[in-house]
Amino acid sequence: TLPVEAIREFSERHPKPGHLTYQYGTAGFRTLGNDLDSVMFRVGVLAGLRSKRLDGRTIGVMVTASHNPEPDNGVKLVDPRGEMLEASWEGHATVLANASNTSAFVEALETLVKQLKIDLSKPARVVYARDTRPSGPALVGALEDGLKALGVEARNAGVTTTPILHYLVRAINTKGTKDTYGDDSAEGYMQKLSSAFKKLIAGKPASPPLLVDCANGVGAEAAATLSRYLGESLSLILHNTATTTSGALNHACGADFVKTQQKLPPSLAAHLKPGQRACSLDGDADRLIYFYLDERSQFHMLDGDKIAALVAAFIVDLVKAAGLEEEIRVGIVQTAYANGGSTKYLAERLPVRCVPTGVKHLHHAAEHYDVGVYFEANGHGTVLFSPETQAKLAEHQPSTPAQSTALTHLVNLTNLINQTVGDALSDMLLVEVVLVHRSYGAFEWDSLYVDLPNRLVKVVVADRNIFKTEDAERRLVSPPGLQARIDELVRKYEAGRAFVRPSGTEDVVRVYAEARVRAQADELAYRVAGLVY
Numbered sequence: 001t002l003p004v005e006a007i008r009e010f011s012e013r014h015p016k017p018g019h020l021t022y023q024y025g026t027a028g029f030r031t032l033g034n035d036l037d038s039v040m041f042r043v044g045v046l047a048g049l050r051s052k053r054l055d056g057r058t059i060g061v062m063v064t065a066s067h068n069p070e071p072d073n074g075v076k077l078v079d080p081r082g083e084m085l086e087a088s089w090e091g092h093a094t095v096l097a098n099a100s101n102t103s104a105f106v107e108a109l110e111t112l113v114k115q116l117k118i119d120l121s122k123p124a125r126v127v128y129a130r131d132t133r134p135s136g137p138a139l140v141g142a143l144e145d146g147l148k149a150l151g152v153e154a155r156n157a158g159v160t161t162t163p164i165l166h167y168l169v170r171a172i173n174t175k176g177t178k179d180t181y182g183d184d185s186a187e188g189y190m191q192k193l194s195s196a197f198k199k200l201i202a203g204k205p206a207s208p209p210l211l212v213d214c215a216n217g218v219g220a221e222a223a224a225t226l227s228r229y230l231g232e233s234l235s236l237i238l239h240n241t242a243t244t245t246s247g248a249l250n251h252a253c254g255a256d257f258v259k260t261q262q263k264l265p266p267s268l269a270a271h272l273k274p275g276q277r278a279c280s281l282d283g284d285a286d287r288l289i290y291f292y293l294d295e296r297s298q299f300h301m302l303d304g305d306k307i308a309a310l311v312a313a314f315i316v317d318l319v320k321a322a323g324l325e326e327e328i329r330v331g332i333v334q335t336a337y338a339n340g341g342s343t344k345y346l347a348e349r350l351p352v353r354c355v356p357t358g359v360k361h362l363h364h365a366a367e368h369y370d371v372g373v374y375f376e377a378n379g380h381g382t383v384l385f386s387p388e389t390q391a392k393l394a395e396h397q398p399s400t401p402a403q404s405t406a407l408t409h410l411v412n413l414t415n416l417i418n419q420t421v422g423d424a425l426s427d428m429l430l431v432e433v434v435l436v437h438r439s440y441g442a443f444e445w446d447s448l449y450v451d452l453p454n455r456l457v458k459v460v461v462a463d464r465n466i467f468k469t470e471d472a473e474r475r476l477v478s479p480p481g482l483q484a485r486i487d488e489l490v491r492k493y494e495a496g497r498a499f500v501r502p503s504g505t506e507d508v509v510r511v512y513a514e515a516r517v518r519a520q521a522d523e524l525a526y527r528v529a530g531l532v533y
């Protein structure tokens with residue numbers, strides 16, 4: 001049975017504020033750090049139950065609010081293979097978080113245990129970590145109370161990036177099996193990535209140094225460690241590493257700043273030379289955006305779409321060179337936010353699928369390919385190699401030295417890439433490998449295709465829930481009649497495309513538009529926003 005006494009006692013220390021309702025959304029629970037105490041406690045209990053339900057396999061809990069402002073915080077659960085929490089449990093999380101008091105919480109737990117047939121005699125194991133936010137330590141304390149209340153065997157992974165926590169979950173759950181993912185420590189992660197990187201660039205000329213904007217977040221610490229592991233194989237120059245300066249996190253820097261503002265973080269202005277590559281991580285280092293200045297010091301962004309194009313084409317070529325093109329199908333997954341220029345470039349080379357926003361949709365769709373590449377335009381993405389593909393790569397007998405080399409590269413890529421989730425540091429190394437192999441600088445990479453000018457605007461509406469979409473969020477079915485009016489507008493613009501969707505993380509509706517020229521993209525976005533308002 002449930003340790004009701006302990007749960008009650010701990011729960012009383014973490015009362016739910018009466019005026020708040022919580023929702024486990026695209027990014028888990030996310031709001032002001034000050035409002036999350038009861039949520040953290042309850043997530044601790046829930047994580048323990050999830051582990052029991054899965055026979056004692058280790059569940060991950062990450063305390064972060066990613067690219068959001070410093071006062072925000074959040075929490076996400078990670079399933080045993082390092083992937084996002086199974087969708088059906090998002091609802092359970094929401095129910096538990098909103099139980100009005102201790103009795104209601106205990107009652108909700110009892111219902112859940114019965115409904116899901118959770119065997120409470122099973123062990124419960126959880127590994128957790130947090131980012132560098134000032135609200136983190138207290139929230140982790142609340143989480144630990146939840147873990148204690150249920151008697152969970154807990155492991156504190158300290159302050160680390162979201163992707164490292166995902167790596168740890170998978171490494172712990174595969175330890176000692178034939179699918180072992182790596183040593184279950186941050187050092188194991190660094191070792192795995194850096195040694196794959198060194199093998200992939202062996203014998204190639206070293207790249208000029210790369211500037212890394214660490215968003216003043218937890219990525220700064222991980223990048224510094226990684227840099228030591230990389231040694232001379234890649235020189236990283238770290239900027240925005242002020243993880244203890246109040247107010248600095250994600251402020252005028254980081255991947256989200258660069259993507260949404262489409263400009264250089266001011267803090268890099270004095271450091272970035274024309275033609276030099278630079279990249280930005282977000283606050284928990286699961287998103288990556290590259291950029292450079294041209295010879296006229298014009299800013300150019302290389303976002304998730306550009307990364308997808310670079311990486312997917314490279315893998316397609318390697319698969320061909322290894323003589324495996326008949327056996328291994330490489331595909332790509334995007335969302336409606338993918339630039340039309342990238343979709344056109346990619347569709348000429350491999351199958352492209354469009355899915356709704358949110359990592360879980362992209363990840364699941366990518367699993368349907370032998371090698372599935374997914375990237376959101378915002379810089380979150382990875383590459384998945386199916387278990388059958390990994391086995392094929394391990395067994396395949398190459399018939400020429402060229403095939404053998406390509407095959408070895410593919411195997412090394414499976415180790416370089418963090419396949420559990422988008423990982424800014426792993427993706428950064430991946431980009432660097434491709435640039436070296438292609439002999440590309442930032443400019444050559446950028447020239448693979450031309451981005452269509454685009455504009456994203458937020459519209460505050462009375463009720464965003466009346467906006468319902470279909471066709472991977474590319475069309476509205478509700479409010480009635482609105483889509484027809486959008487279509488009518490879009491037709492007036494050359495290469496025009498626009499869509500409207502309710503945000504999953506903010507109380508707003510988002511409008512995206514693109515067109516052949518800048519002024520037209522802006523105008524289309526504002527006119528569609530005018531229809532929504």
Ligand code: 16G
Nearest residue numbers: 026027357358359360503504505506
């Ligand atoms: C979250 C998602 C991201 C998505 C974004 C959309 C994860 C880990 N992150 O940050 O994939 O692009 O939400 O936000 O799932 P929106 O619904 O407010 O546009």
Ligand code: ZN
Nearest residue numbers: 066282284286
């Ligand atoms: Zn993030």
